[in-house]
Amino acid sequence: MSEPAVLKIARATADAVTGVLQTFGGETCLFAGLDEKANAEAALEQLRTPLLAIDVSYVGDVTGGNVFAIGEPGTRRLAALMMGADPSTVDDSAELSELEISAVAEAANQMMAAAAAATSQVLGTEVEIGPPRTTTIASHAEATTFPATPYATSALFTVAGEPATLIQLIPHAFVVRMRQALSDLPVDPVDPEPVASGALEDVMLGVPVRLSVEFGGKSLPLGRLVGMSEGSVLVVDEGVDDPVQITVNGRPFAPGRLVVVDGDWAVRLEADPA
Amino acid sequence: MARVLIADDTAFMRKMLSDALAKGGHEIVGEATNGEEAVQAFRDHRPEVTTLDITMPEKDGLTALREIVAIDPSAKVIMCSALGQEAKVLESIKNGAKDFVVKPFQPERVLEAIAKALG
Numbered sequence: 012m013s014e015p016a017v018l019k020i021a022r023a024t025a026d027a028v029t030g031v032l033q034t035f036g037g038e039t040c041l042f043a044g045l046d047e048k049a050n051a052e053a054a055l056e057q058l059r060t061p062l063l064a065i066d067v068s069y070v071g072d073v074t075g076g077n078v079f080a081i082g083e084p085g086t087r088r089l090a091a092l093m094m095g096a097d098p099s100t101v102d103d104s105a106e107l108s109e110l111e112i113s114a115v116a117e118a119a120n121q122m123m124a125a126a127a128a129a130t131s132q133v134l135g136t137e138v139e140i141g142p143p144r145t146t147t148i149a150s151h152a153e154a155t156t157f158p159a160t161p162y163a164t165s166a167l168f169t170v171a172g173e174p175a176t177l178i179q180l181i182p183h184a185f186v187v188r189m190r191q192a193l194s195d196l197p198v199d200p201v202d203p204e205p206v207a208s209g210a211l212e213d214v215m216l217g218v219p220v221r222l223s224v225e226f227g228g229k230s231l232p233l234g235r236l237v238g239m240s241e242g243s244v245l246v247v248d249e250g251v252d253d254p255v256q257i258t259v260n261g262r263p264f265a266p267g268r269l270v271v272v273d274g275d276w277a278v279r280l281e282a283d284p285a
Numbered sequence: 286m287a288r289v290l291i292a293d294d295t296a297f298m299r300k301m302l303s304d305a306l307a308k309g310g311h312e313i314v315g316e317a318t319n320g321e322e323a324v325q326a327f328r329d330h331r332p333e334v335t336t337l338d339i340t341m342p343e344k345d346g347l348t349a350l351r352e353i354v355a356i357d358p359s360a361k362v363i364m365c366s367a368l369g370q371e372a373k374v375l376e377s378i379k380n381g382a383k384d385f386v387v388k389p390f391q392p393e394r395v396l397e398a399i400a401k402a403l404g
Binding site: 031034090113117123124137140141 | 295297298340341342345358366367372374376379385387389390394
């Protein structure tokens with residue numbers, strides 16, 4: 012029987028990884044399926060050696076992590092995509108270059124970071140990862156061992172027609188937390204009332220307003236500001252983990268979280284608007 | 286045009302960054318593969334701009350950032366990392382980074398960040 016908590020973590024991660032692959036290869040990179048009760052060693056054996064395996068471990072007091080594995084033809088094609096080249100023109104008889112291996116290690120690094128961010132989001136707690144480790148697996152006879160976790164899943168992808176897999180070794184603590192988060196979900200949230208239409212409302216809805224985001228503030232005597240110069244540092248009362256305040260024309264609108272979207276600051280609402 | 290130091294643990298990323306920067310007319314004064322090397326290279330070359338990856342072996346980018354800013358409080362450092370989580374961004378900015386570029390990035394985004402850092 013499938014465990015909804017595991018499935019939710021696995022799907023969020025697979026989506027995040029697909030997103031990163033598609034930034035490199037667009038529609039040539041596809042999500043091909045999920046095995047939510049995988050055996051890590053068996054999942055690797057489905058790929059043809061030699062393989063490139065990049066793994067990261069979660070940091071902190073949990074055991075687990077992610078392993079991205081891809082064969083040589085896939086490595087060549089993914090590296091080509093990342094360098095803006097046509098993957099159909101690669102030479103499969105040549106040896107893999109350092110740069111190709113490095114490119115795929117970087118791609119895996121970005122996938123793992125996206126996977127950790129997605130896991131953080133579904134768990135509602137920050138998940139940190141260590142630096143990636145790249146290994147070449149010449150044959151399946153080579154013993155590859157993974158940390159023992161109660162749950163493992165594998166997500167399959169195709170990269171320019173070549174298979175790749177992401178094996179997730181899910182720590183027990185994540186599953187416990189996910190079960191909790193799922194049981195806390197509200198049942199069937201009610202849709203908000205539709206906005207009444209009418210001449211006055213139409214005019215009101217067209218009024219321009221100024222939305223601002225305040226990340227913190229501090230009360231202090233004016234005297235402390237006198238004599239400040241470039242390089243002076245003002246520490247505000249709010250901590251790094253506190254929500255920011257979204258205001259509309261200076262009035263509180265909703266609490267939010269700062270995020271980065273395509274290099275721009277963005278803010279995610281933490282609660283319904285006041 | 287600026288003298289730039291690049292720190293990233295993958296050779297591919299260092300190449301992407303140096304190609305993008307060279308196209309923008311910048312000079313690469315050094316390449317570091319971890320935070321320890323980045324701090325040493327910063328001492329040796331005193332670059333106008335430094336780009337730092339966050340997840341690196343030996344010493345991570347946030348630690349390197351703090352050490353570089355301790356050496357030179359006016360150092361212009363741009364964090365360049367796949368970790369787009371808000372806590373990392375805020376921690377970087379709080380520790381003196383001028384900007385945060387999230388990978389994967391477009392070369393123009395890096396050039397923009399450098400132009401902005403140079404002010």
